[in-house]
Amino acid sequence: MMGLRGINRIVIAVRNLEAAKKLYADMLGATFHDAHWTGAPFGIHVSIAWDAGIELCAPMPGREHDSAVSQFLAHKGEGIVTVFFGVDDADVAVSRAISAGYACFHSLDYSQDEMDQHLGGRFCRYQESYVSSADRCGFGVALARIDRKPG
Structure with a gap:
């Protein structure tokens, strides 16, 4: 069994x-932590409010027309581009999605050093996989096993 944990966070594409x-x-009292290193390969700047379950992403300067969110912003404007669903077992969750006809197009599994260096040492496990769902769901789906460090 996959062990669905519910929504981990939503990703909102923004211009600024x-x-x-x-x-x-x-509006919410959310506290954002920049995570630009995660988005740089995709031409986006990223900031995450773990306390609010929101990830914001915007095209990097000079990448307004060719970033990972440029087409979304051009066609739909600002809004929810991806929903991260928390799972107990990322491999089982991805297998389930694939067997249901969804392709997995990007996965990552951070090392403890990467989590400590870039994510403020909050986590002891961080895996995520993006599923090709936008044509069927209207937004992207990501499956994520993200375990906080105890304490």
Whole structure:
């Protein structure tokens, strides 16, 4: 059994990262942590509010037309691009999605050093896989096993 944990976070594509961080911080009291290193290969800047379950992503300067969120922003405007669902076993969850006809197009499994260096030492396990779901669901789905360090 996959062990579904519910929604881990939503990813919102925005045009102006600083303005969006201020909007959600003011509205919700969310605390954002920049994670640009995760988005750089995709031409995006990333900031995550773990306390609110929100990840914001915006095209990097000069990448407004060819980043991972450029087409979404051009066609739909700002909004939810991906929903991360927490799971107990990422491998089982990905296998289930594949057997249901969804392709997995990107996966990662961070080492403890990467988690400590880039994610503030919050986690002891961080795996995620993106599933090709936008055409059927209207948004992307990611399956994530993210375990916080005890304490």
